[in-house]
Amino acid sequence: MGRSYLLWMGFLATVMAVGYSVHMLDFPAGLSRDVSWGLHIAQFTFFVGVAASALMVVLPYYIHNMKEFGRITLLGEFLAVTAVTVCLLFIVVDLGMPHRIWNVVFYPTPNSPLFWDVVVLNGYILINLVLGWKMLEAEHQGAPPPFWTKWVMYASLPWAVSIHAVTAFIYAGLPGRDLWLTALLAPKFLASAFAAGPALLILLCAILKRTARFDVGAAAIDKLSVVVMYATITVTIMQVSEFFTSFYAGIPAHMHSLQYLFFGLDGHHALTPLMWIYVVLLITALAILIRPKLRNDEQTRLIGCAAVFFAMMIEKGLALTVAGFIPNPFGRVTEYVPTWSELVVMLGVWATGAFLISLFYRLVISVKEG
Amino acid sequence: MSLSRKDFLKAAVCTIGLAPLAIMAASSARTAPDPRALQGASWAMAVDTTKCTGCNECAVACHKGHNVPNVGNSKQEVKWIWQENYEGAFPELSHNYVDEGMKKRPFMLLCNHCENPTCVKVCPTQATFRRPDGIVMMDYHRCIGCRYCMTGCPYGARSLNFNEPRDFLKEINPEFPTRVKGVVEKCNFCEERLAIGKKPLCVEACRYQALTFGDLADANSEIRKLLNDHPSQQRKLSFGTKPKVFYIV
Numbered sequence: 340m341g342r343s344y345l346l347w348m349g350f351l352a353t354v355m356a357v358g359y360s361v362h363m364l365d366f367p368a369g370l371s372r373d374v375s376w377g378l379h380i381a382q383f384t385f386f387v388g389v390a391a392s393a394l395m396v397v398l399p400y401y402i403h404n405m406k407e408f409g410r411i412t413l414l415g416e417f418l419a420v421t422a423v424t425v426c427l428l429f430i431v432v433d434l435g436m437p438h439r440i441w442n443v444v445f446y447p448t449p450n451s452p453l454f455w456d457v458v459v460l461n462g463y464i465l466i467n468l469v470l471g472w473k474m475l476e477a478e479h480q481g482a483p484p485p486f487w488t489k490w491v492m493y494a495s496l497p498w499a500v501s502i503h504a505v506t507a508f509i510y511a512g513l514p515g516r517d518l519w520l521t522a523l524l525a526p527k528f529l530a531s532a533f534a535a536g537p538a539l540l541i542l543l544c545a546i547l548k549r550t551a552r553f554d555v556g557a558a559a560i561d562k563l564s565v566v567v568m569y570a571t572i573t574v575t576i577m578q579v580s581e582f583f584t585s586f587y588a589g590i591p592a593h594m595h596s597l598q599y600l601f602f603g604l605d606g607h608h609a610l611t612p613l614m615w616i617y618v619v620l621l622i623t624a625l626a627i628l629i630r631p632k633l634r635n636d637e638q639t640r641l642i643g644c645a646a647v648f649f650a651m652m653i654e655k656g657l658a659l660t661v662a663g664f665i666p667n668p669f670g671r672v673t674e675y676v677p678t679w680s681e682l683v684v685m686l687g688v689w690a691t692g693a694f695l696i697s698l699f700y701r702l703v704i705s706v707k708e709g
Numbered sequence: 710m711s712l713s714r715k716d717f718l719k720a721a722v723c724t725i726g727l728a729p730l731a732i733m734a735a736s737s738a739r740t741a742p743d744p745r746a747l748q749g750a751s752w753a754m755a756v757d758t759t760k761c762t763g764c765n766e767c768a769v770a771c772h773k774g775h776n777v778p779n780v781g782n783s784k785q786e787v788k789w790i791w792q793e794n795y796e797g798a799f800p801e802l803s804h805n806y807v808d809e810g811m812k813k814r815p816f817m818l819l820c821n822h823c824e825n826p827t828c829v830k831v832c833p834t835q836a837t838f839r840r841p842d843g844i845v846m847m848d849y850h851r852c853i854g855c856r857y858c859m860t861g862c863p864y865g866a867r868s869l870n871f872n873e874p875r876d877f878l879k880e881i882n883p884e885f886p887t888r889v890k891g892v893v894e895k896c897n898f899c900e901e902r903l904a905i906g907k908k909p910l911c912v913e914a915c916r917y918q919a920l921t922f923g924d925l926a927d928a929n930s931e932i933r934k935l936l937n938d939h940p941s942q943q944r945k946l947s948f949g950t951k952p953k954v955f956y957i958v
Contacts, residue, residue, distance in 0.1 A: 366871045366890070371784040375856040375869060435854015435869060435891025442834040442853055453833040453857050514827060514948035515863025592801070668865035668945075669793060670800035673784060 343550075344701070351694040358687010362432050367681045373673035374664040376433075378657060378681045382688070383429035385535070385656035386422045387460070387506045388528060392536020393419035393467060394499035395566050396559075401492050407558035410707060414547075414555065415540055416471040417699035422536075423464045423502075425692040432684055452509040459502045466495045471699075479706045503528050510663065518596035518663045521584075527577045528655070534570035535651035537563045538644035543696070545641055553704045564640055568628035571647050575621060596662045599672065607672040610661065613653055620650035745906030749924035751824075752843045752898055753953035754909075755932050755941065756817050760919040763792055763815030770914035771896070776887045778870075778877035785871040789896040790819040790911055798944060798956070811958075817911075817920070820845065820866040820896040821944065821952030828858035828867065837893075843953060844898045854891040863948050867895045898922075925953070 370377050396415035400408035431437050448454045470491050477484035507525035514520065541560055547553045585594045598604050600614045627633045627643030634640055661675045677685075768790045771777070778787055796803040798816035822845045829839050836851035837858050859867045873890045881887060885901065888894055899909035907913070912920045923932030932955075941955045 370869075370871070372786055372859075372868055373784075373865070375859040430855075433855075435856070435893075436852060437854075439834075439851070439853040442836070442851055446834045446851065448833050448835050451831050451833040451857070453831065453855065457833070509831075509857070513831070513861050513863075514950065515945070516860070664860075668800075668863055669797035670803075671797070 344697070348694060348697060351690045351697070354690035355687050355694065358684050358690060361680050361683045362687065364680060366435075367678050369675055369678040369681055371673050371675065373667040373671075374661060374675040376660050376664070377675050378677040378685060379429045379433040379688075381655070381657045381660035382685055383426045383433070384506055384510075384528075384660060385652055386426045386429070386692075387503055388532030388651070388655060389536040389539055390419045390422035390426065390460075390463065391499045391503040391529065391532045392540070394496055395533055395537050395563065396540070397492060397495060397499075399562065401489075402496075405562070407556055407562065409559075410553075410555040411540070411544065411559045411563070413471055413474055413703045413707075414544065414700065416467045416474070417703065418536075418540055418543070418696060419467045419499075420464055420471065421692050421696040421699065423460050423467075424695060425688055426460060427464075428688045428691060429685075432688065452505055452512065456502075456505045456509060459498065459505050463495075463498055463502050466491055466498055470495060475703060475706050500529065503532050510659075515668060516663045517592050518659070521581070523577060523581065527574065527581075530570050530573040530577060531651045531655055532570075534567055534574055534647050535655075537570070538567050538647040538651075541567070541644045542641060542648065543700075545637070547700060547704070551700075551704050553708070560640075561635055564628065564634050564644070567644060567647055568634060571621070571624050571628060574651070575625060578621075595666050599665045600658055600662045604666065605672050607665075607674050609674045609676050610658055614658060617650050617653040617658070620646045620653070624650060743905055747903045747906055747908075749842050749903075750926035751924055751953070752822065752903075753923065753925045753932055753955065754819070754898075754912075755921040755923075755935050755955045755957060757919045757921070757935070757939075757957040758814050758816055759957060760917045761815050761817065761915075762917060762919075764916070765792060766914045766916065767817060767911035767920060768792070770910040773880075774882055774899075774910045775885050775897075776874065776878055776882055777894075778872070778874035780872050780874075780877045785869075787868040787870060787874070787894065789868075789894070790817055792816065793818050799942070801945065801947075802942075816956060818864070818866070818944075819911075819954060820898075821864055821950070821954045822896075822898055823953065824951035825949055827861040827863060827948075827950060831857045831861040833857065840900075844900050844903075845895075846897060846900065847892075847894055849886065849888050849892050849894065852892040854893065856893060858893055863945050863950065864952070867893050869893050 367377065393415045396408055396412045399405040400412045431440060434440060443454055443457050470488060473484045473488045504525045507528040510516070510519035511521065511524040541563055544555050544560060547555075582597065585597045595604055599607065600610055602608070603611050624643050624646040627639050627646070634643065657677070665674070666672050768788070771790050772779070772788070775789060777789055780786055793816045795807060795811050795814060795816060798818060822843055824843065826839055826845050828837050829845060832838075833855065834851050834853055836848045836853070837845060838848070839845050854869065856869055859869060870888055870890050870892055874888050875881070878887065899907070902909060909922050912922045921932050921935055923930040925933065927933065935957065936955060939957045941957045943952050943955055946952070
């Protein structure tokens with residue numbers, strides 16, 4: 340057990356402790372009667388996408404038999420487990436009555452997308468945990484995995500799509516929230532998931548290469564970065580499409596949220612700087628990922644993937660959720676900016692994810708290295 | 710046959726575990742409805758804005774009777790009924806040349822107790838649910854504080870208790886429960902008063918008869934007559950929520 344690994348885990352545990360003690364304090368001051376969902380629910384939305392992206396390493400390896408993905412698939416599956424855990428944590432820290440969360444189980448409500456989200460998220464954790472575990476065990480024993488893992492793997496594919504579609508449906512079926520009331524939301528969620536998730540995986544693999552000397556192989560990374568490229572292009576097209584529909588039609592209700600984000604509304608523009616950073620990051624990502632020379636170069640590829648990841652984080656991990664509430668049902672703007680306590684709790688949840696994934700990856704690497 | 714202590718304990722615990730079922734069966738006796746209770750199939754409210762002076766007595770009476778806290782922070786306020794202007798009540802109808810009279814007119818807003826309520830659709834635990842008589846209810850004990858209902862409501866009718874409400878109540882009405890931090894609440898059409906034959910607090914408090922509460926299903930009701938005789942409009946009709954609060958303009 341390397342000393343630097345222990346130090347890393349100790350650091351993470353400290354951040355977790357700080358995060359969770361801050362959580363025990365009051366309700367975040369940033370939230371309001373008008374903006375009732377903020378950073379934590381937005382982060383949950385973002386990380387569901389990261390979880391869904393495991394599909395992008397499972398599909399090539401198991402369905403298309405692309406053997407070069409052999410060392411990365413397990414990493415993707417355990418990233419999915421970690422991401423879903425992070426999602427559930429974000430929900431729990433956001434609830435007004437967290438100890439009552441069991442009510443969702445005791446009183447199942449099929450007409451509520453939130454109920455279904457809890458179902459599919461827990462199912463997805465189970466699927467990926469079982470799959471990852473059995474595959475790892477098989478490798479460790481040098482024997483093929485049990486036959487039924489094939490069916491679990493098949494199930495994981497539409498399930499991955501479903502977790503993010505259901506999450507989008509939480510937003511997309513509400514008559515009073517114009518920014519979200521679009522058929523494009525679920526497809527856009529999936530596209531940005533397949534951009535941000537694999538981008539994160541590429542970044543994690545680079546870290547593993549440097550810290551644990553575990554190389555998943557250039558072939559897998561090269562192919563995965565192509566996925567990131569196409570997904571990023573798709574997200575950009577969708578973003579442009581949103582802009583066109585909103586601003587060309589010019590219907591105030593359909594415009595106001597987007598206007599608030601990018602240009603400010605009624606003198607309120609707290610999130611505008613962030614949105615233009617998002618635009619710059621998106622353009623940077625495209626500029627790098629589209630050119631094979633830059634996409635296949637290790638250094639620039641990392642910049643491109645980081646740009647994608649943080650761009651999607653801004654848009655789906657904060658802006659989209661908040662701007663749906665602006666303007667409020669009375670046509671006025673009540674702004675929301677994350678408060679320090681929300682940010683600290685977020686860091687605590689991130690640290691929990693980092694802690695989990697460090698545990699998982701250590702396990703995977705030790706099995707793969709023999 | 711000798712019973713091991715382990716087996717005995719297992720049997721005993723299982724038997725005791727069945728006791729709650731027996732208790733539940735015994736207490737399944739139902740309570741009879743109060744004979745005074747107002748009967749209705751489709752409760753609704755008409756707000757006559759030509760009579761309303763904006764005195765706010767309705768809101769004061771409601772909040773006092775229902776232990777609605779005044780948290781002093783408008784961003785996180787809790788309100789069941791409140792005053793808005795025309796632009797805030799009907800943002801989709803308000804244009805740049807609205808007459809002065811309408812601009813100054815007070816509009817009392819409250820939960821619309823929709824026939825097709827988004828909040829009920831989205832609540833993951835059925836903590837908010839629609840009664841057959843049309844009232845959209847809140848179960849404060851089941852609410853997990855997820856705020857999906859607040860997000861879903863297109864009328865901004867719901868409030869979360871961001872703070873412990875009792876800290877902000879000068880006096881408590883012992884006849885109505887107080888809530889706790891973390892649950893959502895809203896107007897309940899005074900269902901506790903309807904059950905004993907009384908009209909809602911806001912209706913009773915209004916000195917100008919601007920508020921009329923009644924049963925839309927009763928063709929002879931006061932509210933039906935009012936709606937028959939005066940032009941009226943509703944908030945955000947195009948959403949299909951089928952609100953039950955009408956504004957006589």
